[in-house]
Amino acid sequence: MKILFTSVGRRVELVQAFHEAAQKINIKLEIYGADTEKSAPALAFCNHSVIVPRIKNKKYIPELKRICEEDGIDALIPTIDTDLMALAQNRNAFGKTKVIISSLEKVAICRDKRFTAEYFTSIGLHSPRPIDDWKVYDAGYPAFIKPKDGSSSIFAYKVENIDELKLFAEQVPDYIIQPYIDGTEYTVDIFCDFTGNAVFITPRIRLAVRSGEVLKTQIEQDQQIIDEIKKLIKDYKPCGQITVQLIREKKTGKDYYIEINPRFGGGAPLSMKAGADSAEALLRLLNGEKLRYIDNAAKDGVVYSRFDQSIRVK
Incomplete structure (x- = not known):
């Protein structure tokens, strides 16, 4: 099996999670990493590195298509927000390669926070x-x-x-x-099959954050959040991994939903480590297996703290 991560950048944990999942279920996996710079650290953890034009370059999508066709890529997986619209617009143009992204209509909702707030409200969730x-x-x-x-x-x-x-x-x-909503910040890691059926729902508290990405997190299997997320999944029908951000207001206990990222979030490997292994689930789906919803797959209450490492790239 061959998968390609676009804009792989610093997603070392994510690449490692897929290597570990493949080994666990005995799949021979080759990971391709695409980036604009040879010095991107995650490339050192991929089996193959490919240097591509920047996303706004008109040659970007054609180059990805060429790589997928010539190398027989089974799945293409985006990792950053700026990739999403371009890939959603072209998700059916990659031939045999499965682009792991939700519909263009739903991705467009996520890329404009005004539309996102309106969407949350339309499905019965609170949003500022x-x-x-x-x-x-x-x-x-x-x-x-x-x-x-x-x-x-x-x-x-x-x-x-x-x-x-x-x-x-x-x-x-x-x-x-x-x-401004004063309260506890949550990320919810959601993984669905290719037709939008939930496999994992993993709420976790954002205990510490840097530049929008979690540094320390605690798995919190909160039933109120899980039930609210099921309402979102029923309408949104995600393809693969998405993450949702919310804040539980301190005074009222209401959950105010802030944004949706229809991709693997930076902290997604933490939910995988806790037991909601969406890397393994995705490989199984690509291998033709059918998956069912697993309630509370991630171990409740566990805390993960992240740290930086360096690797020689030249």
Whole structure:
């Protein structure tokens, strides 16, 4: 079996998780890593490295198609937000290669946080109301301002008053403003089969975060969150892995849903380590197996703390 990760970058844990899963279920797996730079650390953990144009380059998709066709790639897996629209638009154009991504309609919802908030509300989940003009924002302070299509917490700021809001509105490109929700932050790692049936739902508390990516997390098999996520899955019908961010408000206990990332999140390997092994599940699906939903697959209460390592790349 051959799989290709696009924009593999620093996704060392993810690549390792797939190697370990293949060994566990006795599948001979070759991992291809694609990136724009030879120095991307995750390439050192792939069986094959391919250097590709940047995502906005018109040659990007044709080059991925060429690699998939010539090397007989079974599955193509995106790892960053900026890849998603291009791959969703072309997911049926890769011949025999299965592109692990949800429908274009659903991916488009995720790439604009105004649409995301409206979507959560439409399926009966709470979400902070977004406003895209600081002059008419009236939902109180503190508030939160961020780009409508941002990621990795870039240009995302908590603001305490209208003066700060005006200042940051001049700096943040194409922004939205939402009331700040004071509470516990959660990520939910979700894995579904290729027709949108749930296999794993794993809520975990974000105990520490850096640049939008979790550093320390605790598995929290919270039934309220799991039931709410099942409502989302029923409508969204994800293909493969997605992650959802929410905040449980301290005063009311309500869950306010913030965003959906229709891909493997940076912390996804932590849920895999805890028992919800979506790398193994994906390999089994690609191998033609059918999977059923496994309740509370990840061990409740376990805590994982991440750290940086270095590797010589030249």
